[in-house]
Amino acid sequence: MKTVRELAAEIVAREGGFVDDPDDPGGTTNRGVTIHTLRRLGIDITGDGRVDVADVRRLSRERAIEIYIDHYFRRPAIGALPEVLQPSVFDMYVNAGANAVKILQRLVSQMGFACRDDGVIGPHTIRAVQRAYEAAPAHIADAYGIARRNYHYALGDARPASRKFARRRDGGKGGWITRAEEFISPRYHLSEAEHRARVAAWA
Numbered sequence: 001m002k003t004v005r006e007l008a009a010e011i012v013a014r015e016g017g018f019v020d021d022p023d024d025p026g027g028t029t030n031r032g033v034t035i036h037t038l039r040r041l042g043i044d045i046t047g048d049g050r051v052d053v054a055d056v057r058r059l060s061r062e063r064a065i066e067i068y069i070d071h072y073f074r075r076p077a078i079g080a081l082p083e084v085l086q087p088s089v090f091d092m093y094v095n096a097g098a099n100a101v102k103i104l105q106r107l108v109s110q111m112g113f114a115c116r117d118d119g120v121i122g123p124h125t126i127r128a129v130q131r132a133y134e135a136a137p138a139h140i141a142d143a144y145g146i147a148r149r150n151y152h153y154a155l156g157d158a159r160p161a162s163r164k165f166a167r168r169r170d171g172g173k174g175g176w177i178t179r180a181e182e183f184i185s186p187r188y189h190l191s192e193a194e195h196r197a198r199v200a201a202w203a
Helices: 004-015 035-041 053-058 061-074 086-096 099-110 123-135 140-158 160-166 175-181 192-198
Strands: none
Touching: 004 061, 004 086, 035 053, 035 061, 061 086, 086 099, 086 140, 086 175, 099 123, 099 140, 140 160, 140 175, 160 175
16 A cells, blocks of 8 residues: 555646646646635745735745645545555545545445545445445445546536546547556456547537
8 A cells, every 4th residue: 555645646646736727726836736726725835925826836836745745635534544545535525526536425325335535535434435445345346446536427427628637639548547547457448439429529
């Protein structure tokens, strides 16, 4: 099992550098940390009394790692989940916030372990997820990764502006899909033909 810091460092590496994409609901981002996150946390890196794009640009790798560990792993209580799920849920929490937990809650409910999908890892969720893990220890991480992949495809179905994150310009798998599949066993990866069939209805 990798340490939380190692997982956070990998997330920073996957997120890349400064991005200001108008189609990204997260807004201006650097190392995966959005301007909205910096404002919510009151992180004024430049020390000029306001949190703006300049602060996003100045965000260091180490500061991003600390933000992830504190606000995207410890505070949501991801460490209370079975270890096999922690890397993917952590990575998805950075990407989608509480929706990462909702995906897990819906999954374990579908497995027969009732769990309210409120996006909060509390005692009931911890028990339900633990029971689901014990029922399918070798499969739950793959099942979560597949549910995560399906969530991204569904976002593309509902929001055309988001499709470029799930499908490349040449029609291949976009960053959202390849990132989800990093946490899924290769035997469950979609082939290029399967992916293209999934997105064929997109304009």
